[in-house]
Amino acid sequence: MRDARGNIRRPIGARLWLSGGWLTLLALAAICAPLIAPKDPLMQDLFLGRMPPFWMEGAEPGYLLGTDSLGRDVLSRILYGARLALVVALVAGTLTCVAGATLGLVSGFYRGWPDRIISRFVDIWMAFPPVLFAILLIAVLGPGLLSIIIAIVIIDWTRFARVIRAEAMSQGAMDYVASAQVAGRTRFGTMLAEILPNVLPTIVALLTLEMGIAVIVEAILSFVNLSISTDSPTWGGMISEGRTSVHQAWWVLVFPLITLFLTVLSFSQLGEGLKDRFDPVLR
Amino acid sequence: MSGYLSVRNLTVALQTGEPILRSVSLNVAAGQVHGLVGESGAGKSMIGKAVLGTLPRALHVISGEIWLDGVDLLKLSPAARRKQIGATAALIPQDPLTALNPSKRIGPQITRRLVDILGWSKQNAQARALELLDEVHIPNPERVMRSYPHELSGGMRQRILIASAFAAEPKLIIADEPTTALDVTVQKQILRLIAEMQSHHGTALLFVTHDLGVVSKVCDSLSVLYAGKVLEEARMHRFFMHPVHPYSAALLAATPTYTNPIDSLLPVSETVIEAVEQEVLEHDIRASR
Ligand SMILES: Nc1ncnc2c1ncn2[C@@H]1O[C@H](COP(=O)(O)OP(=O)(O)OP(=O)(O)O)[C@@H](O)[C@H]1O
Numbered sequence: 001m002r003d004a005r006g007n008i009r010r011p012i013g014a015r016l017w018l019s020g021g022w023l024t025l026l027a028l029a030a031i032c033a034p035l036i037a038p039k040d041p042l043m044q045d046l047f048l049g050r051m052p053p054f055w056m057e058g059a060e061p062g063y064l065l066g067t068d069s070l071g072r073d074v075l076s077r078i079l080y081g082a083r084l085a086l087v088v089a090l091v092a093g094t095l096t097c098v099a100g101a102t103l104g105l106v107s108g109f110y111r112g113w114p115d116r117i118i119s120r121f122v123d124i125w126m127a128f129p130p131v132l133f134a135i136l137l138i139a140v141l142g143p144g145l146l147s148i149i150i151a152i153v154i155i156d157w158t159r160f161a162r163v164i165r166a167e168a169m170s171q172g173a174m175d176y177v178a179s180a181q182v183a184g185r186t187r188f189g190t191m192l193a194e195i196l197p198n199v200l201p202t203i204v205a206l207l208t209l210e211m212g213i214a215v216i217v218e219a220i221l222s223f224v225n226l227s228i229s230t231d232s233p234t235w236g237g238m239i240s241e242g243r244t245s246v247h248q249a250w251w252v253l254v255f256p257l258i259t260l261f262l263t264v265l266s267f268s269q270l271g272e273g274l275k276d277r278f279d280p281v282l283r
Numbered sequence: 284m285s286g287y288l289s290v291r292n293l294t295v296a297l298q299t300g301e302p303i304l305r306s307v308s309l310n311v312a313a314g315q316v317h318g319l320v321g322e323s324g325a326g327k328s329m330i331g332k333a334v335l336g337t338l339p340r341a342l343h344v345i346s347g348e349i350w351l352d353g354v355d356l357l358k359l360s361p362a363a364r365r366k367q368i369g370a371t372a373a374l375i376p377q378d379p380l381t382a383l384n385p386s387k388r389i390g391p392q393i394t395r396r397l398v399d400i401l402g403w404s405k406q407n408a409q410a411r412a413l414e415l416l417d418e419v420h421i422p423n424p425e426r427v428m429r430s431y432p433h434e435l436s437g438g439m440r441q442r443i444l445i446a447s448a449f450a451a452e453p454k455l456i457i458a459d460e461p462t463t464a465l466d467v468t469v470q471k472q473i474l475r476l477i478a479e480m481q482s483h484h485g486t487a488l489l490f491v492t493h494d495l496g497v498v499s500k501v502c503d504s505l506s507v508l509y510a511g512k513v514l515e516e517a518r519m520h521r522f523f524m525h526p527v528h529p530y531s532a533a534l535l536a537a538t539p540t541y542t543n544p545i546d547s548l549l550p551v552s553e554t555v556i557e558a559v560e561q562e563v564l565e566h567d568i569r570a571s572r
C-alpha cells in the first residue's frame with residue numbers, strides 16, 4: 001500500500017553541489033586568508049599600480065589577478081574581503097532569522113493578542129523604505145561591523161516574521177495539532193515539537209537567502225563608504241574603487257563583482273536546494 | 284441517566300453572542316457506542332471539540348458542565364484539564380491527511396502518547412505500537428513505523444490514527460466522521476475496524492456522523508442534533524421503532540436502509556424543517572429572557 005512517492009531517492013543535484021562547493025571554498029579561503037593570500041592586502045606599491053592579471057601581457061609575477069591603482073594585490077584583497085562578507089552573512093543572517101522566525105511562529109500559532117501586536121508592528125515597520133532606513137541607521141550608529149549587522153537585523157526581520165507567520169497559521173489549523181493537544185501537549189510544547197519541524201525547511205531557505213542579502217547590503221554600504229573603515233578590504237569597497245578606473249584596469253572592478261555575484265547566487269540556490277531536500281513532502 | 288461522558292446543558296457561542304450549541308445534553312455510557320447525528324453545520328464537531336478542549340478560538344463555552352470520568356472538565360484549570368483529557372480520551376479525526384504530522388515518522392507519532400502520558404519506556408512503547416498496527420491489520424508494521432505520512436494511502440493513515448487513538452487505552456474515543464474523507468470501498472473496512480476495536484477494548488465511543496444508516500450498524504444509542512440543539516436522545520432500537528421527534532421520524536424515513544425503496548426517495552419535508560426551526564427559535568427567545 002506504500003505508494004511510489006516513498007521510493008523516490010532525491011539526488012543531491014548539481015545545484016546543491018555547486019552552490020555548496022563555492023560557499024565551502026569561500027569559507028575556507030576566508031578562514032585561511034592569512035596563510036594563502038599571496039600578498040599583504042593593505043601593502044601599497046605605487047610602482048606596481050594597475051598591473052593586469054597573469055594571462056595578460058605585462059603581468060607582474062606573484063599578482064595573479066593584478067593590482068589596483070595603489071598597487072595592492074586584488075586576489076589577496078578578495079580573500080580578506082570574504083572574511084567580512086561571511087561574518088556579516090552568518091551573524092546578521094542568523095540573528096535576523098532567530099528574531100523574525102520566533103516572532104512569526106508565535107504570532108501565527110498563538111494568534112489572538114500576540115498576533116495583533118506583532119502584525120501591527122510588522123506593518124508599521126514595512127512602511128519605511130529599507131535602504132533609506134539602513135543608511136539612516138548607520139548614520140546614527142556610526143559605521144562599523146556591528147552597525148551593519150544591527151541595521152540588517154532591524155530591517156529584515158519582517159521578511160521572516162511574515163512568511164513564518166503564514167506557514168505557522170496554516171499548520172496550526174491541521175488536525176495533527178489538535179491531536180497533539182488532546183494527547184496532553186501544552187500549547188508551547190506543541191509549537192516547538194509539532195509546528196516548528198514543519199516550518200523548518202522554509203526557515204532554512206529564508207535563512208540562506210537572507211545571508212545572500214546580508215552580503216549585498218554589506219557591499220552596498222561599503223560602496224557608499226558607510227561600512228568598515230576604508231582600509232580593511234571589502235568587496236563593496238573594491239567595486240567602488242574599481243569603478244573609477246574601469247577603462248584602464250577593468251580587473252579591479254570585475255573580479256570582486258564576480259565573487260559577490262557567485263556568492264549571493266550560491267546562497268539563494270543553496271536555500272532552495274536544501275528546502276527541496278529536507279521537505280518530507282515533495283511540493 | 285449519567286454516563287462516562289456526560290455533557291449537561293452545554294451552551295457554546297460565538298464572540299458575537301450567536302449560539303452554536305444550545306443547552307446540549309448528551310450521555311455516553313462506559314463501553315457503549317453513542318451516535319451523534321445531524322446535518323452539516325448542526326454543531327456535531329463542536330460538541331466533540333468542546334469535550335476535548337480544542338474549540339476554535341472564535342467559540343466560547345457560555346454555560347454547562349462536561350463530566351468526564353466523574354470530573355467536571357470545565358471546573359479544572361487548563362493544565363489539569365489537558366491532563367485529565369489526555370489520560371481518559373482520544374480522537375479519531377475526520378481527515379487522515381492532515382491528522383498526522385507530515386515531518387515526523389509514523390513510529391514516534393504513535394508512541395508519543397505512551398511515553399508522554401503513561402510514562403512508558405521507548406522500547407515498551409515501540410513494542411506496543413507494533414502490536415497495535417498489527418491489530419488494525421497493517422501489513423509490514425516495522426516498515427510503516429519508519430515511514431512518513433505522505434508515503435501512505437489515506438486508508439492506511441486512518442488505520443494508523445485508529446491504532447494511535449487506542450494506544451493509551453483511553454476510556455472514551457470520539458470519532459468525528461472517521462470515514463467521510465475516504466473512498467467508499469475503504470469506508471466499510473474502516474467502519475468495521477472501529478467497531479471491532481471498540482468491542483475488543485471495551486472503550487466508550489462517541490460516533491459523529493450524518494449517516495443514520497451507519498449509526499444503525501454500530502451504535503447502542505444516539506442523539507439527534509439540529510441547529511445546535513439536541514432534539515432527541517434515545518436507545519437505538521427504541522429510536523428506530525418509535526422516533527419521538529418529527530424531525531427524527533423524517534430523517535428515518537429518508538434513510539434507505541430502514542424503509543421501503545419508494546419512501547426512501549422522499550426528502551425531509553419542508554414542513555418538518557419549519558416546525559423544528561420554530562421550536563429552536565422559541566427556545567432562543569426563552570433563553571434570552
Ligand atoms: N471557527 C469558527 N468560527 C465561527 N463559526 C464556526 C467556526 N467553526 C464552526 N463554526 C460554526 O459552527 C457551526 C457548527 O459547526 P460544526 O463544524 O460543528 O458542524 P458539523 O455538524 O460538524 O457539520 P459537518 O457535518 O459539516 O462537519 C456551523 O454553523 C459553523 O458555521
Ligand SMILES: [Mg+2]
Pocket residue numbers: 327328329459460
Ligand atoms: Mg464536523
